[in-house]
C-alpha cells in the first residue's frame with residue numbers, strides 16, 4: 001500500500017490553498033496514512049460478486065422541473081462576504097502571468 | 099519545411115433553460131449582480147443540488163443531432179479546484195460517463211463536405227463571473243476581483259471535437275455550423291457577446307511528413323469568430339517559428355489578447371490540473387432509457403443539412419441560395435413563411451440574400467427582431483407584379499419598411515411612389531422631354547438608336563423613377579415616328 005509522503009501532503013495542501021508548518025505536515029502525513037490504511041482494509045474483502053457502485057441508494061433519475069423559485073435577497077447573499085464592492089464579493093486577485 | 103496545424107475545439111454552451119442546472123434560480127442574462135443566487139448555487143452548507151430535467155432533455159437532443167452514442171447509464175462527478183468564481187470548490191461536471199460520445203458534425207468547406215468527429219458531449223454547470231479591476235483592466239495586472247454569481251450554476255454543455263480541424267478557416271466554419279445547429283435545436287441562444295457560446299482551442303503543428311501529433315497548447319478566450327481565427331493564426335505561426343528554429347513547444351494554457359492580437363502564456367497557482375474527480379455523492383445517477391432517446395429523436399426539428407436539400411429540391415433554389423438561407427433557422431423560417439404567400443421562391447431568395455441581409459448587417463439586427471415580416475415583403479413583391487411600383491422603387495420601399503415597419507401599400511401611397519400608369523400624363527412628359535432635347539431627338543431620327551435610351555432616362559427622371567420604362571419607350575417611339 002502506497003504511503004503518503006511529505007511531498008504529497010504539500011501537494012494536497014497547495015491544491016486546497018492551505019498552509020502548514022513543518023510540524024503540521026509531519027503530523028498530517030501520519031494521519032493521512034492512518035486513514036488510508038483504515039480504508040485499505042476494504043481491499044481485503046472478497047468483492048468478486050459485488051458490482052462497482054458509486055451510490056448506496058438504489059435510485060436513478062431524480063429530477064426537478066425547470067420552474068423558477070425565488071432567489072435570496074442581496075442582504076442575505078452578501079451577509080457572509082468578507083468584503084463587498086458594488087454588490088459583488090471582493091476577493092484578492094489570483095492570476096499571475098508565468 | 100512544411101508544417102501542418104492540428105486543431106481541436108472545446109466549446110461551452112449555456113443552455114437556455116429557465117432555471118439553473120441544480121437549483122431554481124433564474125438564468126436571465128443581464129440582471130444586477132448576485133440577484134439570481136440561492137443557497138445551492140452559493141454553496142451554503144447543507145444545501146443540496148437537484149438536476150433540471152429540461153437540461154438533460156436538451157443535452158440528449160444535442161447529442162443526437164451530433165450523431166453521438168448516448169450513454170444509457172451516466173452520472174455526475176465533482177471536478178475539484180479552487181477559484182473564486184466557484185463557491186463550492188468544485189464544479190459538478192461529467193467525467194468518464196458523459197452523456198454523449200463518438201459523434202460527428204458535417205461541415206461544408208471549400209473542398210466539399212467534411213465530417214468533424216465529436217469526442218464527447220457532457221453536462222456541467224457554469225461558474226460565476228470575475229470582474230477584474232486594476233489599472234489597465236488587463237487580467238494580469240488586476241489587484242482584486244469582484245465576483246458576481248448570477249451565472250454560477252447555469253446549465254453548461256461542453257462539446258469537444260477530435261483534433262480534426264486543419265486551418266483557422268475550418269475552425270470558424272465548424273463553430274458557425276455548430277452554432278447554427280444549436281440554434282435550430284432551440285437549446286441555446288449561442289450569443290458570444292453574452293457568453294452563452296464560448297470556445298477554447300487545442301493547437302499543435304507537425305511536420306508534414308510526421309504522423310505523430312506535436313505538443314499542443316490550449317488557447318482560451320476565443321469569444322468571437324474574429325478572435326477565433328486571429329488567435330489560431332497567431333498561435334500556429336508562433337509554434338511554426340519555434341519548431342523551424344529547432345525549439346520545443348511547451349504544453350501550456352495561453353490567453354488571447356484581442357488588443358495585441360497575440361497569445362500569451364497564462365499560469366495560475368491552480369494549473370496543476372489535478373482535479374481529483376470523484377462521483378458526486380449528492381446526485382444519483384441517470385438512466386437514459388431507449389424510450390427517452392426515441393422521444394428525443396422524435397422531437398428533433400429538421401436540421402440544417404436536410405433543410406438545405408429540401409430548399410434545393412422543393413423550391414428549386416440554387417445550392418448557394420439554399421446554403422445562405424438555411425445558415426440560420428430564423429432566416430429559413432422567414433423564407434418559408436414568404437414562400438407560403440408568394441409563388442416565386444427565387445425572387446424571395448434574392449430579396450432576402452440581398453437587400454434584407456445588407457440592412458440586417460448594417461443595423462446589426464437579428465432576423466427575429468426585424469420590423470419587416472414575411473407579410474411586408476410578399477405584399478411588396480405583389481405590388482411589383484401588379485405594376486404599382488417599379489423594381490427600382492421597391493428598393494426604397496423596402497428600406498422604408500425595414501426602418502419603420504409600415505406596410506408597403508401605406509409607404510407607396512404616402513410617398514407618392516405609385517408608378518404612373520396614366521398614359522395621358524406620361525405622354526405630356528414625353529412631349530416635354532422631346533421639346534427640351536433637340537439634339538438627342540435629332541440623333542434618334544438620324545438613326546442613332548442609342549439616343550432613345552437617353553430620352554427614356556430623361557422621362558424617368560421627371561417621374562422620379564415612377565414610370566414603367568417599357569411604356570415610355572413605346573410612347574417615345576410613337577412620337578418620334580421611328581421604327
Ligand SMILES: [Zn+2]
Nearest residue numbers: 121123136139
Ligand atoms: Zn441558485
